[in-house]
Amino acid sequence: MKRTEAVTLTNMCMIKNKNKILVLNRTDPVWPGLTFPGGHVESHEAFHDSVIREIKEETGLEIEDPRLVGVKQxxxxxxxxxxxxxxxxTKFTGTLKASDEGDLTWMTREEIKKAKLAYNFDHDLPIFFDEKLSEHILDGDRDQTY
Known part of the structure; x- marks a missing residue:
C-alpha cells in the first residue's frame, strides 16, 4: 500500500473583532462568494507562518497568535x-486593504449566515464556531463534519 500522495496545502482564517468577523468576497470564478481570507502553504513553510503571510497579503492585517481550530479535506x-x-x-494590527482576491467586509455571524457564501462554505462554518468539531470532509457524496 502506498503511503504518500499528492496533496495541496492551504489555510483560511476567521479574524474576529468583537462581534464582527472579516469576510472576503472572492472574485475567483472557480470559487466565488463570501469566505474567510487565506491561501496556499509554500514549500517548506510552517502552516502557522503561512496563515500569517496570507492574511497580510490579502488583507493588509498582521495577525497575532492564530489558533488552529480544524481542517477541511x-x-x-x-x-x-x-x-x-x-x-x-482575535489579535491583529495594521490597516485593512483589499487585494486582487476580492473586497473585504466586517460582518456579524448572523449576517454571514444570510449572505451569498462560496460553494459549501456554509458546511465549513460550524468548524469555526463549535469547539466540539474539528474536521469537514467532502468526498463524492460524502459531506461530513466531525
Missing part, C-alpha cells in the same frame, strides 16, 4: 487530496 479534479487548515485570530 476534499479531492480535486485530479483526485488529489486538498487540505485547508482553519484558523481563528
Amino acid at each position: 476534499f479531492f480535486d479534479h485530479n483526485d488529489d487530496r486538498y487540505l485547508v487548515f482553519f484558523y481563528v485570530a
Whole structure:
C-alpha cells in the first residue's frame, strides 16, 4: 500500500473583532462568494507562518497568535487530496486593504449566515464556531463534519 500522495496545502482564517468577523468576497470564478481570507502553504513553510503571510497579503492585517481550530479535506479534479487548515485570530494590527482576491467586509455571524457564501462554505462554518468539531470532509457524496 502506498503511503504518500499528492496533496495541496492551504489555510483560511476567521479574524474576529468583537462581534464582527472579516469576510472576503472572492472574485475567483472557480470559487466565488463570501469566505474567510487565506491561501496556499509554500514549500517548506510552517502552516502557522503561512496563515500569517496570507492574511497580510490579502488583507493588509498582521495577525497575532492564530489558533488552529480544524481542517477541511476534499479531492480535486485530479483526485488529489486538498487540505485547508482553519484558523481563528482575535489579535491583529495594521490597516485593512483589499487585494486582487476580492473586497473585504466586517460582518456579524448572523449576517454571514444570510449572505451569498462560496460553494459549501456554509458546511465549513460550524468548524469555526463549535469547539466540539474539528474536521469537514467532502468526498463524492460524502459531506461530513466531525
